[in-house]
Amino acid sequence: MTSIQTILAATDFSEDADRAAHRAALLAAGHGARLRLLHVVQTDALEELRTRLGLAADVKDRLSEDAGRRLAAIAEKLQKASNVQAECVVRSGRVRDEILAEADHADLLVVGAHGTSRTREALLGTVADRMLYLGRRPILVVRNDPVKDYAKVLVPVDFSVHSIAALQFARRLAPDAQLHVFHAHSDRSEGTLFLADAPREAIEKHRSASRNAALENVTGLVGKALPGDPRVTWSVDDGDAKFLISEEAKRQGADVIVMGKHGHSLLSELFLGSSTHATVARAHCDVAVVPQDPRI
Template sequence: MTAQFCPTKIEKMLLTTDGSEFSEGAVREAIKLAKTCSSKLFALSVVETNPEYEAVAPQVVEKAEKETRKILESVKDRASKEGVDCEIIARHGESPYEYIVEEAEKAQANMIIMGRRGRKGLKRLMMGSETARVIGHAKCNVLIVPRAASVDFKRIVVATDGSKYSDAAVSEAVSISKRCGSSLFAISVVPSETESPFDIVHMEMHKDIISEKESKMAECLVKDIKDLAEKEGVGTQGFVYSGKPYESIISMAKEKHADLIVVGSHGRTGLAKLLMGSVTERVIGLAECAVLVVKAA
């Protein structure tokens, strides 16, 4: 089922695609979202190359650019059939993320929509350097869509750690839920080696597992979300987990059959500050559903 209401203010969105099966989810959901929101869609594909390679094998680069044009024209045709205004953009160069960020700013896009490459094992913990860089440098929100994911804005998980970055994610999640009539599930995770989910109503029985101070803090964070959501007429369930944050968020999303996880970005730039320690990165790498990364103002 497609969302009946536009989930958030999206006048313009930038879709990135390479024509692979891993981009299909992003293409499909971008067109669907653009149709629902009456948004203009910009479809971008970047041929990764460098000056030395272009000089040695210009015919190969030219062939790649022609293939890229075909991919983009196909996206435009699909969008047109749905009544979506789509403008295509082809670029080539050494750093795809720079072109993605540049084109998003040029288009004044409210959102960037990207696919996620299929990975196994430890590699799934890494979202990919280009995705990390886009999230680090982009000024707008970024939606990451796995190939099989459908974003219907019906069941949304939002994670909070009490920072201003997660506050922005909470605000966006509540706003989307209000517009779309979504079921909202709020989670705060107390880091530990074991993972045990408890409804906040029953937290008092489990003080022996996680420290009282940390559990109280997490409990308050979730209660704040519930209070905020209820003021907006959004029914919300709140949970505190003990465990590895990214595992807990993924676990709850599966349990609640979420079609979207909303998280904040800690405003970092460059790949060096977005490595394996990033909860957001691991959630993106492992989630079966789409992940919306909200940028704090």
């Protein structure tokens, strides 16, 4: 199984981004991977602000130099904490676009759960939230302080090829961790039986058969994605994935959730990623979102 060789940690110098950088360093140390630290000087409105406020013409250069110094300070801390030498990269432009461009040369992008502007993200969504849908590489959204390697991983599945990619990446991300595979089972035909006034015994029998079929599907999926892996367990529960996944993560004591996504188009961003979005928002732990082809 291919290992993670290059990790990119994007930072805006916030507390959350610092937490993400430390997780990235911990992962880099465990995988023997190359670590790159990236900061993007946002130039979208810089020229307008420079004109309006009378800022110096070289303001972008000075911001880039300051960012370089701050990245170097972070790299020094990470080297002392994890014995990992990080490469510092400063880019200028539109933050999301520059991060995604750099991420195309990495096996994993690591970002903080929040940024420096909590008000803006409440109205428009975070840069991280946008990148979850548009990125072509696995993205790890870090929520908690990285005190140890990942030990328990929850992998929600829906029996698609995206689930296979998530399972295989979960094992790459945490080679020594216990994986728990979880399926939130929802049978729409059960509602039809209620409307048809079917006997309660018939509904219960149908529910049991449908749940058993789902459990068999999970068993088959695990056998296909991770054959012979003894550190994998699985379960099925009835209900809406948007609510059940984060609750199951708590119940399992998971320190990261790894889940697949169905695309990186605007359509998927608007309509397809409801359970992914809900999980990132609700989860008490870190969340990794994996495209169908992680390319590692």
